[in-house]
Amino acid sequence: MTNFLPAEEQALTRRFLETGHIIAPAEDRAALDRIRDLLVHAACDWLDCPLPASPDAFLNGIGDRVPVDRLNDFRLHQIGRLNAEPWARAAYFAAARRTLEILVGNELAMQRRLNLSIQLSGDSSSLLPVHADVWSGDSPFELVLWIPLVDCYRTKSMYLLPPGPAQALEGRMADYTGRNTDDIYRDIEPDLLWLDIPYGHFLLFNQNLPHGNRVNQEPEARWSMNCRFKGVFTPYADKRLGEFFEPITLRAASRIGMAYDYPNGFKE
Ligand SMILES: O=C(O)CCC(=O)C(=O)O
Ligand SMILES: [Fe+2]
Structure with missing residues (x-):
């Protein structure tokens, strides 16, 4: 295959294909801090409390202020x-723009809504069992940009099954017919990567690979956001352009092409 990508882009591409993910420092840290501040302000409005001295301690300790039965309302x-x-x-995109352009493309479609997940210590009410988004209506051309608002590690984070074991699992998937996702989890558990992502970093991962989370056993709350990106002209599955996705970086030639109509009565 011809490959005119510069050497450093090829290296990043190889790493992503081999591991199914990239964890890197936010490319625009101020943009990420601005999002965190927004969520701290919004939380203080909901709680009717003064702004905290430490946003990090406040977010980690949110379980002391929001009871589990109000968590969904709060979220x-x-x-x-x-x-x-x-x-x-735009701020979310800025946090990983260069990496997205290398691994996805420079004409991108972005999910229209940012998702936010809050998982209190010990809470089993908002878990995502092992899945691949592509199994339930996502296009195989999408990557997920996942950004934590607190340090995420061990069970406070998410797990990903790397490409080798994922391929092996797909090969024996028929064996799981009529069994549940816990059976799959038990089988793949030794191969799972628990992704360690400190605040100030982002995770970009291949959502075709099995992933999910478990009960957060760490003492603090997990806060993370996620959002999908794909090449704007790559095939769509259930999540459509205009409904779920929106173009964010269309280039001139594409705009010209999309607007073009052959002249009236034109015949070759
Ligand atoms: O945040 C998690 O634990 C899982 C996220 C996920 O499944 C996704 O973003 O596709
Ligand atoms: Fe997912």
Whole structure:
């Protein structure tokens, strides 16, 4: 295969293909801090409390202020506030723009809503069992940009099955017919990568690989955001352009081509 990518882009590509993910420092740290501040402000409005001296300690300790039975209300409030800010998606993109351009493309479609996940220590009510997004209506051309708002490690983070074991699992998938996802989890557990992602970093991963989370056994709350990106002209599955995805970096030639109509009565 011809490959005119510069050497450093080829190296990143190889690493991503081999491991199914990249963890790297945010490319625009101020943009990420701005998102975190927005969520801290929104939380303080909901809780009717003063702004904390340490956003990090406040977010990690949110379980002391929000009871589990109000967690979903709280999370929906936070997501609403996040997506109401016109700048938030641009800031999210800025946190990993260069890496997305190398691994996905420079004409991108981005999910229209940012997702937010909050997992309190010991809470089993909002777990995602092992899955690949592509198994349930996502296109195999999408990557997920996952950004934590607190340090995420061990069970406070998510796990990913790397490409080798994932391929082996796909080969014996028929064996699991009629069994549940816990059976799959038990079988793949020794091969799982628990991704260690400190605040200030992003995770970009291949959602065709099995992934998920377990009960957060660490003492603090997990806060993470996720959002999907794909090449704007790559095939779509259930999540459509205009509904779920929106183009964010269309180039001149594409805009010209999309707007072009052959002249009236034109025949070859
Ligand atoms: O945040 C997690 O633990 C899982 C996220 C996930 O499944 C996704 O973003 O596709
Ligand atoms: Fe997923």
